[in-house]
Amino acid sequence: MSMTKVLVIGSISDTGLIGLAQKVDNPEIHYLVLGTGDTSQLGKYGITKAYSLTAQIDESSFAETLTGIINSNNYSVVITPASKFFKTAIPILAQKLSAPVIVDVLDLKQSGNAFEITYNGVGNRAQVTVKVVDRAFLIAPPTRFKPSEKVVTVTTESLQPKVVTGVKVVSTEEKPKGKVRIEDAELIVSVGRGFKKQEDLKLAFELAEVLGAEVGCSRPIAADLKWLSEDHWVGLSGHKVRPKLYMAIGISGQPQHLAGMMEAKTVIVINSDPNAPFFKNCDYGVVEDLYKFVPTLTKKLREVLKK
Amino acid sequence: MEILALVKLALDTGQLRMSESKVDIDATPLKISDIDRSAVEEAVRIKERVGGRVRVVTVLKYGPLPKRQQEAESILREALAMGADEAYLIVDNALVNSDQLLTAKAIAATVKKLGNYDLIIAGEATIDGYTSQVGSRVAAELGIPVISFVRELKVEGNKVTAKRDLEDSIQTVEAQLPALVTVTREINVPRIPPLLQIRAAMKKSINKLSLADLGISMKSLVEVVSIAPIQVKRKNVIIKDGTVDEKVDKLIQALVQEGLITPR
Ligand SMILES: Cc1cc2nc3c(=O)[nH]c(=O)nc-3n(C[C@H](O)[C@H](O)[C@H](O)COP(=O)(O)OP(=O)(O)OC[C@H]3O[C@@H](n4cnc5c(N)ncnc54)[C@H](O)[C@@H]3O)c2cc1C
Ligand SMILES: Nc1ncnc2c1ncn2[C@@H]1O[C@H](COP(=O)(O)O)[C@@H](O)[C@H]1O
Numbered sequence: 001m002s003m004t005k006v007l008v009i010g011s012i013s014d015t016g017l018i019g020l021a022q023k024v025d026n027p028e029i030h031y032l033v034l035g036t037g038d039t040s041q042l043g044k045y046g047i048t049k050a051y052s053l054t055a056q057i058d059e060s061s062f063a064e065t066l067t068g069i070i071n072s073n074n075y076s077v078v079i080t081p082a083s084k085f086f087k088t089a090i091p092i093l094a095q096k097l098s099a100p101v102i103v104d105v106l107d108l109k110q111s112g113n114a115f116e117i118t119y120n121g122v123g124n125r126a127q128v129t130v131k132v133v134d135r136a137f138l139i140a141p142p143t144r145f146k147p148s149e150k151v152v153t154v155t156t157e158s159l160q161p162k163v164v165t166g167v168k169v170v171s172t173e174e175k176p177k178g179k180v181r182i183e184d185a186e187l188i189v190s191v192g193r194g195f196k197k198q199e200d201l202k203l204a205f206e207l208a209e210v211l212g213a214e215v216g217c218s219r220p221i222a223a224d225l226k227w228l229s230e231d232h233w234v235g236l237s238g239h240k241v242r243p244k245l246y247m248a249i250g251i252s253g254q255p256q257h258l259a260g261m262m263e264a265k266t267v268i269v270i271n272s273d274p275n276a277p278f279f280k281n282c283d284y285g286v287v288e289d290l291y292k293f294v295p296t297l298t299k300k301l302r303e304v305l306k307k
Numbered sequence: 308m309e310i311l312a313l314v315k316l317a318l319d320t321g322q323l324r325m326s327e328s329k330v331d332i333d334a335t336p337l338k339i340s341d342i343d344r345s346a347v348e349e350a351v352r353i354k355e356r357v358g359g360r361v362r363v364v365t366v367l368k369y370g371p372l373p374k375r376q377q378e379a380e381s382i383l384r385e386a387l388a389m390g391a392d393e394a395y396l397i398v399d400n401a402l403v404n405s406d407q408l409l410t411a412k413a414i415a416a417t418v419k420k421l422g423n424y425d426l427i428i429a430g431e432a433t434i435d436g437y438t439s440q441v442g443s444r445v446a447a448e449l450g451i452p453v454i455s456f457v458r459e460l461k462v463e464g465n466k467v468t469a470k471r472d473l474e475d476s477i478q479t480v481e482a483q484l485p486a487l488v489t490v491t492r493e494i495n496v497p498r499i500p501p502l503l504q505i506r507a508a509m510k511k512s513i514n515k516l517s518l519a520d521l522g523i524s525m526k527s528l529v530e531v532v533s534i535a536p537i538q539v540k541r542k543n544v545i546i547k548d549g550t551v552d553e554k555v556d557k558l559i560q561a562l563v564q565e566g567l568i569t570p571r
Contacts, residue, residue: 166452
């Protein structure tokens with residue numbers, strides 16, 4: 001049986017993606033490490049060849065650098081994580097190589113030169129399965145997959161970037177970093193635009209503390225108002241969560257928010273508008289002003305839980 | 308300044324028609340993909356500042372065609388009412404459920420057919436595809452720079468300066484025109500056009516083009532096999548009567564029942 005050549009691209013910690021690569025028939029998997037990292041450790045997952053690209057590089061230059069490599073090595077499947085860097089660079093590359101890009105991939109099956117790929121589509125409201133022949137670029141979160149082990153020796157090649165001029169970086173300003181791993185939280189109290197001022201979020205933090213929960217939020221709270229750092233952001237463009245409890249306070253329940261918390265076990269919604277769409281997607285919905293409800297809930301929970 | 312705004316008529320994911328096992332794409336209404344309204348808004352604001360023209364380009368991705376074409380034309384009036392000058396609607400059976408490679412080829416061919424341009428504005432991602440692909444692909448097809456995830460944009464003479472909203476940083480970049488930028492939802496608040504403008508938009512032109520008009524004979528490389536809805540059954544217990552205290556008590560009872568808290 002012939003080999004299918006797969007290229008995984010990511011940092012040294014994105015090895016979960018090798019698990020997706022291993023789903024093709026008889027794979028020969030190569031790995032391109034962006035940034036620094038010990039490539040020899042990739043050998044335990046059956047990676048025979050590693051590329052190392054340590055130079056800081058922009059998306060267009062990255063696409064330019066990879067075009068020749070993908071063509072001359074005949075990689076049928078190219079897999080990357082879902083960062084904004086790859087979401088910019090991979091489509092450039094795919095357009096040049098006349099190949100499709102499938103985003104948020106869940107599964108991959110091969111039959112001959114055809115690949116059947118399943119992914120979260122239609123705004124994360126459906127699992128879509130498509131068929132692609134010859135070559136596909138796949139984007140997926142590395143933590144979704146677990147590579148199996150098979151120890152081999154790795155040969156490493158350093159890549160020199162091919163620089164494309166066009167976009168010049170003038171300055172870079174770091175964002176405040178948070179430490180919350182909302183995607184791992186068991187209990188989440190999540191806040192939305194129903195909160196009128198940043199200080200008012202303390203109502204949610206006090207409730208979360210009594211419950212032992214993390215605080216999540218809708219996109220406007222993180223991206224627009226910047227009241228919380230982006231590690232709290234839940235939704236289609238934020239983090240996907242799967243807690244035992246998701247308590248949404250002052251969040252309307254737009255489809256792009258729901259897309260991030262579909263897998264919550266119990267959903268509680270607190271909203272003053274009885275017509276808020278979130279009420280159609282909850283287990284328990286309380287129609288009430290959060291400013292009256294949340295402090296009372298916190299107080300009574302303290303009594304019940306003796307905290 | 309010649310500005311093009313790329314607008315997708317996306318499935319309204321808040322109004323998906325679905326059964327247990329199937330999403331009924333044909334019966335789901337379309338709307339301007341939310342962030343593409345921000346793309347049109349940004350284009351119109353630039354035109355209002357420096358003069359010029361805004362043209363909207365749309366590739367229709369959903370069938371059944373005769374019905375969808377009418378729907379598309381009436382939705383595109385909204386973009387025209389916001390201040391765009393003309394719209395180009397690419398309609399072809401081969402584009403229905405097609406992939407982004409072909410979509411981008413159709414858009415790029417339209418852009419070339421229209422002649423000179425300075426700036427192309429797309430959204431960061433659509434509400435239904437949510438792939439962030441088409442902007443980068445169009446730029447690659449046209450051989451121009453792409454600046455993605457832009458939340459602040461300045462155009463001066465022949466130069467754009469943009470603030471890109473990345474995961475860990477805000478990056479400020481510059482490029483010469485022509486260039487393509489993709490904008491985030493946070494870049495502006497799209498205007499809601501008054502009735503007068505909606506009426507005036509009836510006079511603006513929506514030009515239809517087919518793939519043959521664009522000289523494209525390619526087929527989509529991606530074939531859709533199935534679309535299975537992700538549905539979660541929820542209990543839908545709504546607590547709306549009584550005093551705040553009573554509502555709190557009912558919710559605490561529910562939390563206990565679900566085993567989420569244990570009273571001490
Ligand atoms: C491509 C794309 C991706 C997106 N990604 C995301 C994402 O990842 N996450 C996300 O959250 N959004 C996302 N959005 C935005 C999304 O569509 C909504 O705009 C957003 O979720 C709304 O946030 P919100 O519910 O906090 O605010 P609003 O929609 O303004 O809702 C506020 C709610 O608070 C209620 N309220 C007001 N006052 C009170 C009170 N005193 N007590 C109780 N309730 C009160 C109101 O009734 C209302 O329902 C995305 C949009 C697009 C187009
Ligand atoms: N069918 C289309 N017609 C016109 N523009 C599109 C189309 N699809 C995508 N775009 C543009 O590309 C952006 C990204 O789309 P996507 O790759 O689907 O996330 C959108 O916000 C639009 O500006």
